[in-house]
Amino acid sequence: MDETSAGAMSAAAATPAHHGVAERFGGTRQPPFRGQERVDIPADRVGEAFCFLRDDGYDLLVDVTCVDYLEYRGAKHRYGLVYLLAATADNRRLTVRVFLDDPAPTVASAAPVWPAANWLEREVWDMFGIRFEGHPDLRRLLLPEVFTAHPLRKDYPLQGRGERHNFPILTRDDG
Amino acid sequence: MSIAEPRAAAATKRSEEYLWTLNFGPQHPATHTTLRLVLQLEGERVVDAMPEMGYLHSGFEKIGEHLTFNQYVTVTDRMNYISPMANNVAWHHAVETLLGIQLTPRCKVIRTIIAELARISDHLLCNGAVGLDTGAFTFFLYGFYQREVIYDIFETLCGARFTNSYTRVGGVSHDFTALVIEKIRSFLRTFPKTLDDMERLLTRNRIFVDRTKGVGVLSREEAIARGATGPVARASGVTRDLRKDEPYLAYADYDFRVCCAAAGDCYARYLVRMQEMRESLRIVEQALENLPAGPVNVGIDQRTALPAKTQVYSTIEGTISHFELAMSNRGFEVPCAESYAAIEAPNGELGFYVVGDGSDRAYRARCRPPSVLHFALFPYLIRGHTLSDVVAVLGSLNIIAAELDR
Numbered sequence: 001m002d003e004t005s006a007g008a009m010s011a012a013a014a015t016p017a018h019h020g021v022a023e024r025f026g027g028t029r030q031p032p033f034r035g036q037e038r039v040d041i042p043a044d045r046v047g048e049a050f051c052f053l054r055d056d057g058y059d060l061l062v063d064v065t066c067v068d069y070l071e072y073r074g075a076k077h078r079y080g081l082v083y084l085l086a087a088t089a090d091n092r093r094l095t096v097r098v099f100l101d102d103p104a105p106t107v108a109s110a111a112p113v114w115p116a117a118n119w120l121e122r123e124v125w126d127m128f129g130i131r132f133e134g135h136p137d138l139r140r141l142l143l144p145e146v147f148t149a150h151p152l153r154k155d156y157p158l159q160g161r162g163e164r165h166n167f168p169i170l171t172r173d174d175g
Numbered sequence: 176m177s178i179a180e181p182r183a184a185a186a187t188k189r190s191e192e193y194l195w196t197l198n199f200g201p202q203h204p205a206t207h208t209t210l211r212l213v214l215q216l217e218g219e220r221v222v223d224a225m226p227e228m229g230y231l232h233s234g235f236e237k238i239g240e241h242l243t244f245n246q247y248v249t250v251t252d253r254m255n256y257i258s259p260m261a262n263n264v265a266w267h268h269a270v271e272t273l274l275g276i277q278l279t280p281r282c283k284v285i286r287t288i289i290a291e292l293a294r295i296s297d298h299l300l301c302n303g304a305v306g307l308d309t310g311a312f313t314f315f316l317y318g319f320y321q322r323e324v325i326y327d328i329f330e331t332l333c334g335a336r337f338t339n340s341y342t343r344v345g346g347v348s349h350d351f352t353a354l355v356i357e358k359i360r361s362f363l364r365t366f367p368k369t370l371d372d373m374e375r376l377l378t379r380n381r382i383f384v385d386r387t388k389g390v391g392v393l394s395r396e397e398a399i400a401r402g403a404t405g406p407v408a409r410a411s412g413v414t415r416d417l418r419k420d421e422p423y424l425a426y427a428d429y430d431f432r433v434c435c436a437a438a439g440d441c442y443a444r445y446l447v448r449m450q451e452m453r454e455s456l457r458i459v460e461q462a463l464e465n466l467p468a469g470p471v472n473v474g475i476d477q478r479t480a481l482p483a484k485t486q487v488y489s490t491i492e493g494t495i496s497h498f499e500l501a502m503s504n505r506g507f508e509v510p511c512a513e514s515y516a517a518i519e520a521p522n523g524e525l526g527f528y529v530v531g532d533g534s535d536r537a538y539r540a541r542c543r544p545p546s547v548l549h550f551a552l553f554p555y556l557i558r559g560h561t562l563s564d565v566v567a568v569l570g571s572l573n574i575i576a577a578e579l580d581r
Contacts, residue, residue: 034272034514059399060415062517063543067530072538073511082528084515084543088399088413091420095515116402119551127236142229142580151237158241 021056025049030097038095046098047108047134050083054113058085058094061114064121066128070154079105079130100130109135127152194222199565201230207304208576210550212565219561224554228579235581239540244270244344244509247540252338254542255578258297259339260289260329261520267342268423269527270537272516274509276345276477280467283425285351288359288462289332289341290424290518291455295366296325297521297573298406298448298455305445305570306377309386314376321369328358344507345480346472356463363460370452378449387441391556391568394439401555402548405523407572410447411439417519424518429461441571479507509533515543522546522573546578 022029025045030038041049062084069075077099085094098107109132110117121132122141129150132138140147147163149156199212209230215223235254239247244267251266252259264286271278278286303318326336333341333349341348377383393403398411408415416433418426434450436443472480475496486493500507509531517526523545532538549572556568 033512034275036514061402062404062524063515063526063528063541065528065541065543067513067539067541072530072532082513082515082541084526084528088415114402115400116548116551119547120402123547140229142232144229151234156237158237 021049021052024052036093036095038097040097040099043098043100043107046110047113049096050108050110050113053085053094053096057087057089057092059114060086060088061110061116061120062086062093064110064117064124066124066130066152068128068152068154077101079128081107081124081130083110104131105129106131106133108133109138111135126150129153193217197562201227207570208574208579210574210576210579212553212569214562214565216562219563221557221560221562221565224557224565226550226553228550228576231576231580233581236540236542239537239542241536243535244537247537248342249338249340251542252340253577254544254581255297255520255522255525255546255575256337257300257573257575258293258521259337260293260341261297261518261525263339263342264290264293264424265516265518265520265525266527267344268518269514269516269529270344273512273514273529273531274344274479274507276473276479278345278424279470279473280425281350281469281471282346282473284462284466285347285471286342287424287426287429288459289329291458291462292325292328292359294455294521295452296322298452301521301570301573302373302445302448304573305387305441305567306383308566308570309383311377311380311383314373317369317373317376321366324362324366328355328362331355331358343472343480345477350471351466356466359459359463363456363463366456367453370449370456374449378446384442386564387445387567387571388438390441390560390564391571392438392440393552393556397555398439401552403523403552404545404548405519405521406434406444406447406451407523407549407552409434410436410443412437417517417524423516425462426458428465429458431455431458441567444571507535509535513539517543520545522575522578523549542581544578544581546574546576550574550579 022039025041025048027039027041030040065082067080067082069078069080079100081098081100083096085096100107107130109121111121112134118136119141121135122139124130125132125138126140126142127150149161194215194217197214197216199214201209201211211227213225214221235250238250248263248266251262254262299318299322303315306314329339330336332355333339393411395412398408398413412435414433414435419433431454434447434454436447475482475492478496481500482493482496487497511531511533513530515526515528517524524543525545526543528541529537530539553568553572557565
C-alpha cells in the first residue's frame, strides 16, 4: 500500500475515470461534485455499460441504491438508480446513475456482472419496486412477501398504511 | 485442507430428498442478533443455506428523510450498535461532504481517536464472540472487560456509554477534557498487555485453530466480486483500506500498517482483527500525543455548529448565529446535490449516500451497510462444511442484524 495515495481523489479527477463510457453508451457526463465523478447512462444500455465498466477495472460494486425524485425540485424523472463503483487496483471511484419512470420501472440487473448486486438489487426492489431483469432471485430482502407496498417511495407515508396493525395474528392453536 | 470436494458433492446431491432442513434462528444464542438461516443438511454436512433477514427492520432510511442532519445521528447509533461512534463519524462525514464543510484540525483528530477506539471495541467483541462460539469463554471475558474500559472513556467524554450520538455537523458535542485524555492514556498503557494475554489464550490454541483454519475460505477474486470490504476482504488478500486509499479525517498524518492475510478463512479473519487492534492503538497514541489546540467546532462563519456559550453571551455574531441555527425556519444551507462518502468502519466500508434538497433534512439518506454484503457471502462460505462450522463462519463475518436490517 503506497503512502502517496493522499491525492487519490485529485488524481482520479485529473484522469477521466469514466473512459468515455458516457459517450459510448449515449449517456451524459455530469460535472464532478466534491471530486466525485458521475455519469448518467440511459436505462436500455445499462447491461453493455456495466460489462464495459467492469472490463475497465471497476471490479468492486460498492452499492446499488435508488432515489425517488417525486417531490424533488426540477427533477425530470421519477426514480434515479445509483450504482457506486470502485476500482480496487488504482482507487478510482465512479457513480453511475440510471433514470427510470413509472408505470413499470425496469432495468437490466447488474448481478451477472457483479455478484454483489444480488442482495443490493433485492433491497431496491423491496423498497422502491424497481424490477431487475435477469436477476437470479428477485425476492423482497427485508419485508415479508405478503407486503405489497414499497415503503421508501416518497408517496408512502412515514407511519405506514396500517399494515402493521392488520397482520394476521397466529396463535398456538392455529399452528 | 481442501473443501472443493464436499462442495462438488453437495451440488450433485441437492435434488435428493433425504436432506433435512434445520431452522437456525431467528432466536438462537449463536446468531447473537436476530437473523435466520434455513440450512439444508445431509447428516452433519451443510448442503445449502438460505439466509433470511428483516426481523429488525425499522425503516431507518425512511426516518432519515424526516430528521434533521443533527437529529439523525441518534438513529445511526442504533445501526451497528457494537461500535456506534464509528457510525456517528460516518454519518457526519457524509453530511459534511455534501455541505462542503472543512473541519477544524482538532475535530479531525478527535474523531480519528474515537473512530479507532470504536474499532478496537468492535474487534474485541467480534473476536470474543468467535472464541465464545467455538468454546473459548475466558477469551470472550478478557475482551468484554476491555470494552467496558472503552465505554468508560466514552461516558467520560459525552455522558453516554452505548448510544453516544457524539458528532455534530461541523464538530462534536463535547471537547476532550484532561480527564478523557488521561483515561485514554491509561487504556493505551494497559490494553497491550490484555491483547498479549488474549493472543496467548487463543491464537495457538489447538481447538480454536482446528475449528477455524480452512473453514469458510473466501478467495481474493470472490471477495471483490461479492463486495466484501474491511477485515473480511483484507483477510482474503484485498489490500484495500480507505484509511490509506482515500485518507479522510487525520489518517494521512499517522504511521500505521494495513493488516492483510492471504488465507481467507475464519482464522485469517481472526488474525487480521487482532492485528488491526494493535495498529489502532498506534494511531490513537500518535493522535493523542499530537492533539492540536484550538476550537473543536467550525467557526460561526460556516453557520453549522452552535457557537460556544462565551461567544453567544459576549458577541453579537455569536448570538445571531445561535438564534439562526436554533430557529426551525433557518438552519443551515444545503446544496441541491447528492454525494457519497464512506469511512473504513470496523466492519468494512460504511458509507452514506446523501441527497440534499436545500432543507436541513436529507432528501434521501442511504446507508451502505457492510453487513448486508457479508451476510450475502454466507451461503457461499458455508456450503460443504459441517453444522458446527456455521457459528464459526457467522461469527467471523461479524454480522450485526441491526445494521443488516436498519
